[in-house]
Amino acid sequence: MTIPAPAADDPHSIAIDVEGLTKSFGDTVVVKNLTMQVRRGLIYGFLGPNGSGKTTTIRMLCGLLTPDSGRGTCLGYDIRTDAAEIKRHVGYMTQRFSLYQDLSVRENLEFVARVYGLPDPRAAAREAITRLGLEGRAEQLAGALSGGWKQRLALGACTLPDPQLLLLDEPTAGVDPKARREFWNEIHALAAQGLTVLVSTHYMDEAERCHEIAYIAYGDLLAQGTVSEVIAASHLTTWTVSGPNLVALAETLSKRDGITMVAPFGTSLHVSGPDRAKVDAVIAEFRTDPALTFEPAEPSLEDVFIDLMGRAQGGAAPARPS
Numbered sequence: 635m636t637i638p639a640p641a642a643d644d645p646h647s648i649a650i651d652v653e654g655l656t657k658s659f660g661d662t663v664v665v666k667n668l669t670m671q672v673r674r675g676l677i678y679g680f681l682g683p684n685g686s687g688k689t690t691t692i693r694m695l696c697g698l699l700t701p702d703s704g705r706g707t708c709l710g711y712d713i714r715t716d717a718a719e720i721k722r723h724v725g726y727m728t729q730r731f732s733l734y735q736d737l738s739v740r741e742n743l744e745f746v747a748r749v750y751g752l753p754d755p756r757a758a759a760r761e762a763i764t765r766l767g768l769e770g771r772a773e774q775l776a777g778a779l780s781g782g783w784k785q786r787l788a789l790g791a792c793t794l795p796d797p798q799l800l801l802l803d804e805p806t807a808g809v810d811p812k813a814r815r816e817f818w819n820e821i822h823a824l825a826a827q828g829l830t831v832l833v834s835t836h837y838m839d840e841a842e843r844c845h846e847i848a849y850i851a852y853g854d855l856l857a858q859g860t861v862s863e864v865i866a867a868s869h870l871t872t873w874t875v876s877g878p879n880l881v882a883l884a885e886t887l888s889k890r891d892g893i894t895m896v897a898p899f900g901t902s903l904h905v906s907g908p909d910r911a912k913v914d915a916v917i918a919e920f921r922t923d924p925a926l927t928f929e930p931a932e933p934s935l936e937d938v939f940i941d942l943m944g945r946a947q948g949g950a951a952p953a954r955p956s
């Protein structure tokens with residue numbers, strides 16, 4: 635499902651605008667020549683394998699890290715020289731965002747409001763508690779909250795100073811599906827109020843809830859756009875196969891010329907490749923087996939990401955059943 639992006643009323647209304655960002659740690663280039671633009675009011679998903687440079691990019695965007703080369707602005711402020719201004723207008727939820735476990739929900743929010751120098755910390759905390767539906771839990775210790783409620787509290791803390799941009803680094807890692815859904819409803823409510831949200835995630839259902847996404851692998855930005863645009867740009871031909879002995883079949887198919895990805899999805903395999911003629915030729919060969927059912931399919935976002943990752947790793951690296 636693709637969510638319609640907010641209308642671009644003002645083409646100059648860009649929250650993030652960076653060009654050629656590069657960052658190395660020692661000899662390792664972690665972000666390579668990254669160019670991206672994020673319009674205001676958008677929920678922009680940042681996806682990619684572990685260690686591909688997402689956190690490093692986020693840290694450059696909010697002025698916590700200086701790029702080795704490249705330029706750009708965040709909310710119109712220069713990421714190299716205006717870090718203090720950026721920090722004032724950006725809410726950043728780090729991967730290990732932690733609250734004081736032995737303070738209550740209310741005390742945590744009041745504390746954060748004081749750190750931000752808000753004029754009335756108590757009122758700000760009260761308002762955040764109401765907005766996040768935390769009324770019944772206001773006096774509960776943060777350490778006693780479930781993972782989902784902890785993340786909502788963390789989101790509440792990040793939004794206390796009324797930021798224009800939220801940078802959320804894997805905010806729902808390890809959180810159950812219902813709590814993730816509620817967290818995302820909150821993100822959409824914030825975006826509907828005009829907040830721009832850049833969120834990194836490994837979850838496909840979350841990627842599909844973004845207005846636009848970018849896929850970064852090993853420092854390279856390999857795809858960006860709406861979910862439909864990213865899928866269409868992959869030019870993948872995909873078939874699903876069901877039947878017996880799929881593990882052995884996957885092994886065989888993944889070695890065939892033109893097949894760049896074979897991945898199990900539930901009780902079937904997804905078989906993909908970028909050249910329709912080659913994929914169809916391989917499928918035609920196996921279709922003669924009456925025990926197997928082959929159906930053409932739209933590539934899923936996950937198919938596209940697995941394919942992109944395989945190519946980034948240097949060629950056809952099929953995902954085999956584990």
Ligand SMILES: Nc1ncnc2c1ncn2[C@@H]1O[C@H](COP(=O)(O)OP(=O)(O)OP(=O)(O)O)[C@@H](O)[C@H]1O
Nearest residue numbers: 659660664682683684685686687688689690691729
């Ligand atoms: N301060 C640092 N010093 C040295 N290496 C670093 C530093 N920060 C990150 N790295 C390395 O840079 C690479 C990219 O890390 P980064 O955290 O940006 O990736 P990521 O895409 O956010 O990964 P994940 O999905 O696992 O969070 C990793 O190999 C990491 O070990």
